[in-house]
Amino acid sequence: MAQPEKFDDNQEFPQAEQYLPSEDFDAPTLKQSPQKRLPKREPIKHLLIGSPKAVTSTIHFLQVIGYANVGDWSQLIPTENPDEVMSILIRQILTP
Numbered sequence: 001m002a003q004p005e006k007f008d009d010n011q012e013f014p015q016a017e018q019y020l021p022s023e024d025f026d027a028p029t030l031k032q033s034p035q036k037r038l039p040k041r042e043p044i045k046h047l048l049i050g051s052p053k054a055v056t057s058t059i060h061f062l063q064v065i066g067y068a069n070v071g072d073w074s075q076l077i078p079t080e081n082p083d084e085v086m087s088i089l090i091r092q093i094l095t096p
Helices: 052-064
Strands: 040-050 085-095
Touching (some): 040 052
């Protein structure tokens, strides 16, 4: 087993300069190239329309597969048709 290195009070530590890159080192810059655009966020709306049972089971299925949590959807909203409801999910997607 190797012994840990011990330093005396009089011993010098390595200079920080030896760990810094030289001037000709190509470090990545923070500047973005002009041709690369940052993606924009854009809303997309998902609308489920059907019987309360069909809409609810679809919302739960989309949670099971990891697409959207149940709480992300709006409450069931009645439509003009009897026994029909709708629920909406608004998501932000990245667009080029």
